[in-house]
Amino acid sequence: MAKPIKHVFVCTQSRPPNHPRGSCGQAGCMEVFQAFAQQFEQRKLHDKYALTNSGCLGACQTGSSVLIYPEGVMYAKVTPDDVATIIDEHLIQSQPVERLLQPQEVWG
Amino acid sequence: MAKPIKHVFVCTQSRPPNHPRGSCGQAGCMEVFQAFAQQFEQRKLHDKYALTNSGCLGACQTGSSVLIYPEGVMYAKVTPDDVATIIDEHLIQSQPVERLLQPQEVWG
Numbered sequence: 195m196a197k198p199i200k201h202v203f204v205c206t207q208s209r210p211p212n213h214p215r216g217s218c219g220q221a222g223c224m225e226v227f228q229a230f231a232q233q234f235e236q237r238k239l240h241d242k243y244a245l246t247n248s249g250c251l252g253a254c255q256t257g258s259s260v261l262i263y264p265e266g267v268m269y270a271k272v273t274p275d276d277v278a279t280i281i282d283e284h285l286i287q288s289q290p291v292e293r294l295l296q297p298q299e300v301w302g
Numbered sequence: 303m304a305k306p307i308k309h310v311f312v313c314t315q316s317r318p319p320n321h322p323r324g325s326c327g328q329a330g331c332m333e334v335f336q337a338f339a340q341q342f343e344q345r346k347l348h349d350k351y352a353l354t355n356s357g358c359l360g361a362c363q364t365g366s367s368v369l370i371y372p373e374g375v376m377y378a379k380v381t382p383d384d385v386a387t388i389i390d391e392h393l394i395q396s397q398p399v400e401r402l403l404q405p406q407e408v409w410g
Contacts, residue, residue: 195360197374197409203311203356248311249355252303263371266305301305 198244200285204230205259206247217250218257222273226258229274233281243285253300268296306352308393312338313367314355325358326365330381334366337382341389351393361408376404 204227208219217223230245239245251259256270260280267290269280276294283289312335316327325331335355342353359367364378368388375398377388384402391397 195409197376201371201374203354206357244360246311246359247357249314251354252352263309264374266309266372268305301303 195240195244199242200265201244201246201263202230202280202285203246203248203251203261203263205249205251205257205261207250207254209254215254216257217254218259221257221271223258225274226260226272226277229277230281233277237281239281239285253296256296256300259296265290268301269294270296270300303348303352307350308373309352309354309371310338310388310393311354311356311359311369311371313357313359313365313369315358315362317362323362324365325362326367329365329379331366333382334368334380334385337385338389341385345389347389347393361404364404364408367404373398376409377402378404378408 205218206223206227207217209215209217227247234240234245251261253259253270258272260269260272262284272294280291283291312331313326314331314335315325317323317325338353342348359369361367361378366380368377368380370392380402388399391399
């Protein structure tokens with residue numbers, strides 16, 4: 195693939211139920227990843243943007259975690275309903291979605 | 303984790319033997335990931351840098367693939383022997399390792 199304008203990483207780490215760290219898997223990250231994948235396909239975003247699943251991004255208690263480079267913007271508690279907003283505002287308009295940002299003390 | 307100075311993604315995608323796309327798994331990516339993990343641990347790099355395994359980065363024929371953000375530098379055919387060099391030169395000195403760069407026509 196060509197170098198993307200922006201690269202979206204969706205944590206798809208799973209851990210067993212009741213694991214003390216929790217996981218994005220428990221928070222429904224696969225549905226978040228699928229929502230991105232579907233939008234990328236429908237809106238033909240693959241030419242300019244990249245989407246990759248990833249291992250643990252470290253913010254296990256506030257999944258689903260989504261990380262966008264090159265800015266290094268980390269989103270917390272992302273649900274499938276947030277995906278279109280992240281694409282519209284962050285990917286296309288380069289305006290991070292404030293309400294979903296991981297707090298500065300966790301990722302800052 | 304705190305926002306890292308640089309974030310290393312190692313593709314750990316596997317596919318069955320003889321799959322037409324090949325995979326970083328076939329190229330030995332798990333050993334590359336483990337080599338990074340070991341160096342991160344031994345050299346206490348986790349405070350400033352991040353290491354994450356990832357799904358397919360798209361350059362399946364030239365694995366193992368390693369991608370470093372925020373620069374968006376993609377390395378091809380990385381082996382465990384290359385890991386210390388990438389850490390020394392790219393992570394610590396911010397000098398990409400020219401001989402390992404993915405060609406411009408693939409990632410440029």
